[in-house]
Amino acid sequence: MSTTVVRVRLGKGDQIRFVSHLGFMRAFERTVRRARIPVAYSGGYHPHPRISFATALGVGMTSEAEYLDMELDGAASGSLSTQELFDRLQLAAPPGMPVIAVCTADGRPTLASRIEWASYRIGVHDAVRHELKDAVLELLSSDSAIAEVNTKSGQRRADIRPLVREICWSSSGALECTVACGGRAHVRPQDLIAHLRSMQGCGGAPGQECEPIGRFGIHRTGLYFTDREGGDLVSPMSVECRDLVMAGS
Amino acid sequence: MMVNKDLLVTDILPRVSQPARYTGHELNAGAGYRADAEATLLLAFPDVYEVGMSYIGFKILYDIVNSNQAWAAERAFAPWPDMEAQMRVHEIPLYGLETYTPARNFDLMGFTLQYELTYSNVLSMLQLAGIPMHADKRAEGDPIVIAGGPCASNPEPMAPFFDLVVVGDGEEAIADIMSETARGKREGAPRAEIVSRLARIPGVYWPQARNHVERRIVTDLDSAEYPRKFVVPFLEAVHDRVALEVMRGCSRGCRFCQAGMIYRPVRERSMNNLCELAEALVGSSGYEELSLLSLSSADYTRIKDLISKLASEYGPQGVAVSLPSLRVDSFSIALARDVEKSRRTGLTFAPEAGTQRMRDIINKGVTEDDLMAAATDAFESGWDQIKLYFMIGLPFETLEDIDGIAALSRRVLQLGRQVAGARGKAGRARVNVSVSSFVPKPHTPFQWFPQNTREQLEEKQSCLKERVRVRGLSVSFHDVEASHLEAAFARGDRRLAPVIERAWDLGCRFDGWSDQFRPGLWQQAFSDMSLDSSMWANAEYGYGDTLPWDHIDMGVSRAFLLREAHRAEDGLTTPDCREAGCSGCGVCRGDVRVRLAGEFAGSSSQGGGQA
Secondary structure (H helix, E strand, O other), X not given: OOEEEEEEEEEEOHHHOOOOHHHHHHHHHHHHHHOOOOEOEOOOOOOOEOEEEOOOOOOOOEEEEEEEEEEEEHHHHOOOOHHHHHHHHHHHOOOOOOEEEEEEEOOOOOHHHHOOEEEEEEOOOHHHHHHHHHHHHHHHHOOOOEXXXXXXXXXXXXXXXXXXXXXXXXXXXXXXXXXXXXXXXXXOHHHHHHHHHHHOOOOOOOOOOOOOHXXXXXXXXXXXXXXXXXXXXXXXXXXXXXXXXEOOO | OOOOHHHHHHHHHHHOOOHHHHOOOOEOOOOOOOOOOOEEEXXXXXXXXXXXXXXXXXXXXXXXXHHXXXXXXXXXXXXXXXXXXXXXXXXXXXXXXXXXXXXXXXXXXXXXXXXXXXXXXXXXXXXXXXXXXXXXXXXXXXXXXXXXXXXXXXXXXXXXXXXXXXXXXXXXXXHHHHHHHHHHHHOOOOHHHHHHHHOOXXXXXXXXXXXXXXXXXOOXXXXXXXXXXOOEOOOOOOOOOEEEEOEEOOOOOOOOOOHHHHOOOOEEOOHHHHHHHHHHHHHHHOOOEEEEEOOOHHXXXXXXXXXXXHHHHHHHHOOEEEOOOOOOOHHHXXXXXXXXXXXXXXXXXXXXXXXXXXXXXXXXXXXXXXXXXXXXXXXXXXXXXXXXXXXXXXXXXXXXXXXXXXXXXXXXXXXXXXXXXXXXOHHHOEEEEEEEEOOOOOOOOOOOOOOOOHHHHXXXXXXXXXXXXXXXXXXXXXXXXXXXXXXXXXXXXXXXXXXXXXXHHHOOOOOOOOOOOOHHHHHHHHHHOOOOOHHHHOOOOOXXXXXXXXXXXXXXXXXXXXXXXXXXXXXXXXXXXXHHXXXXXXOOEOOEXXXXXXXXXXXXXXXXXXX
């Protein structure tokens, strides 16, 4: 059976920010079914639609960069254009899950294995911004930064400096950062904030109450591959992709 | 007006478990509260979101109210203790999920009473809503608080907390209540006047008046409203699928079963109606599973046709058809084989009792041969695990019946080993035995009988545990304290209300959740009120006694229940009226009658050979 891989970029809006990654995936699978898109199914006792997300987003965050690859059943989907897929998905998607772009992709190697960086915009209160300014400068000027990070296997200490590719203040006063994301190296934006704050003496002591992370309004703005040659950041929809359709285009 | 959403988002929801329980905005959710709506209703489910969102009655009412342009309904569920604590600290009142409107702003608040051990949560929700707990303390501006659902068949233990109680099918009653409320508001009638007008609607019980009330019955389900759209949760609900109610009611007549009495008569939907609903619901939800819901879906007269039609239509779209309940017979296995091609993990049967004598007493029309034949088919069809449901503490039970449960379970396991052994996989056969304690329920032939004492039940449990110590056989028991409390509430009267309030005050919440249930606090609540739970759970009511629920008329006559109680005592069975003619339960009159979509194929012993 021939298959086509379609890459989709979704957003995760404010109203569904507390939906878990699992819930978000399930909601997309149901969107596909409502849109009557002939997705391919895995074999075996529990057939699942062949949809794979790039990476999970933390509960409570919003995003404009949730990528996924979905395999279509080639026989049934033969003539479906990406425009048609885009339109159908957009119509069927639940509130809070905007469809931003659709294209076709190679699908090998997998999307998840190629993601290396994620960028975030972190909304920060005036008082906290002031507190963090020095910490950001200090981080940028140092070669290493040992921080408490949360990984799948629990909390441990790690050097996160090499994992922070960019960090700066936007004109609107938000903290913009690009950090390692994916299987090889990963830092969660909330761990980065916690580290910056601990450099300023807040949140360092265990159990100490400080500004709840919910107040920071973390928004994912992009996910990226690394260009093999130049080392530049590359959008998952810019290479090896065809027939790109974007919202508003 | 809405609750402080910013505070929720920034300070509260990041700190609680499963925050998506409290945010709404799901696909197909209604528009919700409008100040200019003629009547507004907050549907309140006294358990967590995932449980409440699984309950079909709740979806039906939500749909009926929201399909009328003049009305508006929202949903609220019991906040988990971590959320309740946060709401108290931050003074966030209970709110509807659609527009975050505080509960107090609604004209009506409607509780679903599905299970006795959710009663303490009703009080939490009222308290968080800022609504006086006692109906007689409510004043102008307070919502009118109404209850409905199966537990409304004995509302007395909770009666002081409700302005009104709806008994029976809600489809027509809810519409009457909404329009009467709208009329009252239009006319500027005071709250008390609206309450008394609502109390005159058929099927409505007014606890303050202790009126006789006849259960509301929808005569023809095809013409009753059923949603064409379900709200699709982001969180995984307990039953997260398209639920297609194929029929309501069951006339098999198991004597312990309340649902089998209070939902009579059997009313099947037509095939056309079901196919049309399935098409709409699958298309609007995107669910991956379509479940044929009823008390005994294998009894639906055209079940084979229905399953093959739905499976061929929706299977290719990745939608699996499922049957939540199976009869103990080969016919059911054949059905299960048709629908669950991909799910060969476990299959559940409910023989309920371990000996033929006891199965006759409870009128469970299943023989050991039926069970063995069904189990053989199941094992041969590739299911390795079988789950068996039994009850202990039934009326007239002896130790032999307990032995019977163990013996029967072992025989099923042995059979599984033989069948699986033929495939060289004898070790894979498993039998899981689930044992609950009999809870005597109102409006059943066993309503007069006491529940076994907790000591008796514990003794029977350990006795059974001894007898099933075999590899491949596992047994689990329902908590004795929880069953005991369930029995007290089920058979209770109004004296229990202060106990429930006291227990709530002591901190009881989510009593149906074993990790939250605190029987010690409940016992303290009883003794603080100088009462004892066994006064209700373990009371033997006399056949001539006035029972606490006698004024609630569920349609099945007392004479029938009494006759059935006597037949149980004599070990006599009563056949299903769908095959043996009317058994005189008294529910059918006027337009209320059994409605079938086809020819009833009969019980297991007649229709069982088809596999």
